[in-house]
Amino acid sequence: MTRGTPEPLTASETTAPPSQTGPATAGPTPAASSDLDPAFLRMAAVLLLALLMALLDETIVNVGLTTLGGQFDSPLATVQWVTAGYLLAVAAATPFAGWAVDRFGGRTMWLTAVLLFVLGSALSGSAWSIQSLIAFRVLQGIGGGMIVPVVQSVLATTAGPSRVAKAMALISLPLTLGPILGPVLGGVLVDTVSWRWMFLINLPIGLVAVLLALRTLPADRYAGRPDKRLDVLGLLLLSPGFAALVYGLTTAAHSGDAASPRVIVSFAGGALLLAGYAVHALRTRVEPLIDLRMFTARGFTMAVVTMFFVGAVANSLLLLTPLYYQQSRGFGALHAGLLLIPSGILGAAGAITSGKTADRVTARLTSTIGMLVTAAGALAFSQIGSGTNTAWLSVALALTGYGIGLTAPGTMAFMYRAVGEARAPRATSALFIVNQIGGALGIAVIAIVLQTRLDGTDGHPAAAYGGSYWVIIAFSVVAALAALLLPGSFRAEAPPQQAGTDESAVPESTPV
CATH class of the missing domain: 1.20.1250.20 (MFS general substrate transporter like domains)
Incomplete structure (x- = not known):
């Protein structure tokens, strides 16, 4: 790319030889298999x-x-x-x-x-x-x-x-x-x-x-x-803007008050900085850190939206479940942490399943099913009481882990195919930023909802925790709907020979 106005993402750019637009690391040459x-x-x-x-x-x-x-x-x-x-x-x-x-x-x-x-x-x-x-x-x-x-x-x-x-x-x-x-x-x-x-x-x-x-x-x-060239102005807008949003959400989670002055100022400052970045990114003569034109591709956008809510679901579960075990059941921190392990093990199994089925079905199927499975596991937690069997809860938590593991790999792979090899590094930054904001949002919402349900009650009743899991169920369902909107069929086709040639590729468009 030259130093002039950023060119649109054309098919020829995303399919150039690796020596021109390939990854920054020379790894093993990708095989047809x-x-x-x-x-x-x-x-x-x-x-x-x-x-x-x-x-x-x-x-x-x-x-x-x-x-x-x-x-x-x-x-x-x-x-x-x-x-x-x-x-x-x-x-x-x-x-x-x-x-x-x-x-x-x-x-x-x-x-x-x-x-x-x-x-x-x-x-x-x-x-x-x-x-x-x-x-x-x-x-x-x-x-x-x-x-x-x-x-x-x-x-x-x-x-x-x-x-x-x-x-x-x-x-x-x-x-x-x-x-x-x-x-x-x-x-x-x-x-x-x-x-x-x-x-x-x-x-x-x-x-x-x-x-x-x-x-x-x-x-x-x-x-x-x-x-x-480094987009210095973009970095000065994007990094503080992202950090301000994360700080605001983290502060809201700790205080349980989304209307506190610190939270509002952080949100407002972050929003202004990110809005400034959006205007800058569409007009800069330097290649932007994150090319917002990638979001004009439905495949990329729906993959990012899915991972946003996956981040919200995963982080909400990691906050709420140990709190329930410790505050409502009286378990120690280490005991509560050990009870999370089934979720991690089944999460790994879900990721392996996603990889093994990638040749036969697409992320549109695996990610939709994965988030519905996660919603089902969270649904079991929504019915918890003070004496609910921990073995049963471990099974339910393992289901949530399996669903998240089944969702993430295919969704990320779909995103990379949507933008092409040349845009992979910058697409990764965009995906990670959105996923992190989703995680911070999930934690903040769960913390506020839980605090609201606990206010005016004696101790830490299980019902307050159980009701809070409906937020996670809602996040999971929205993620499933976003995955269902990924373009293409449910059945996998032959491996693509050229990136950017299907309907999920970034279209040619002239920046504003």
Whole structure:
């Protein structure tokens, strides 16, 4: 792309040879077969090790907040910034990741992100005050915010259209297991070793991943792309706008009040910044961080909407279910975390199912069924009482995990096919941003609904929790409807030979 007005996404652009528009990492050459070859699997294993590490850290600290408050003699309102600061850093770094992969290459950016994350982990583990810990968690979040979109982009573009569904199934394994295993691992480390090991455990894992990557990941196809100029104004609008929305939603979740001045100011500021980005992105003479013209394709838009509500469902379940077990049933944090494991295991099984059926059925079928299965599992929780059998609830929670696992890989694969290989890095940033906002929205809505239902009651009655699951059911049904609106049939056709030639491809259009 030249430095003039951004050209429309034409079929020729999305089907150019890899040397011109291919992924930033030269991985195993995509074969006509949809099977994942050993070379690709070795590369994926190294990339996903870092992805799992980053995802664990999004939730590993949750069970240690009380311990950190006592250690540093700080109120919970301050200690919560150990988590909030990390998430805001992730939000700020994500928009940068897509451009960075285009500009510097996937291997280079993966190594950079992992090293930043490991450095932030080492500093967090040696923190001497709550303020230093929050600052180091921000550094860690910058690395973590780049790891997820970089890994998704590199694997999707390396796999190619015929194998992208199975590549997304691999990615869904850590995406499903990481947030669930985080609180369990955090509880074990805090109880048996020290709170510092919630962060220091990343050092050996990260260093092993880097050493393996130096041997396993192929070199980037190019040493740099000077033509890929950074959209600086877009970054200054998009990153703070995204972070402001996440902050507003997080604040609403903690306070239970969506009408508080801080929440309103955050929402208003975020909305203005994102509106400013929309105007800028459609007029800039530099390639925007996220090309809004991608949203004119129904396939891309419906895939993103589906993943928005998948994020809302997954994060709502991770907030509400442990709270029910702890506050209504009196279980400890570690016990409540262990009860989430069936959801993670079945989530992985759902992702594997999605990958294995990708040659026969499309995401329009698997994602619709997946979110209906999730709604069915949440429906069982809507009927809970103070003595509901935990084995039965484990089955219901496993159903929700299976449904989410069945949904995510095919939906992400559909999105990549919709935009074509050339736009995969930037599409990944857009998808991750929307998914994160969906997750923050889900947590905020559930927190407010639960607090409203608990107000004026004695203790933590199970009925208040059960009624709150109707929000998750509603999110799941909306996600199923969005998946049903994905273009195409339910039956899979032959692997596409050219990206951007079906009805889901980004149409040619002139930017405003």
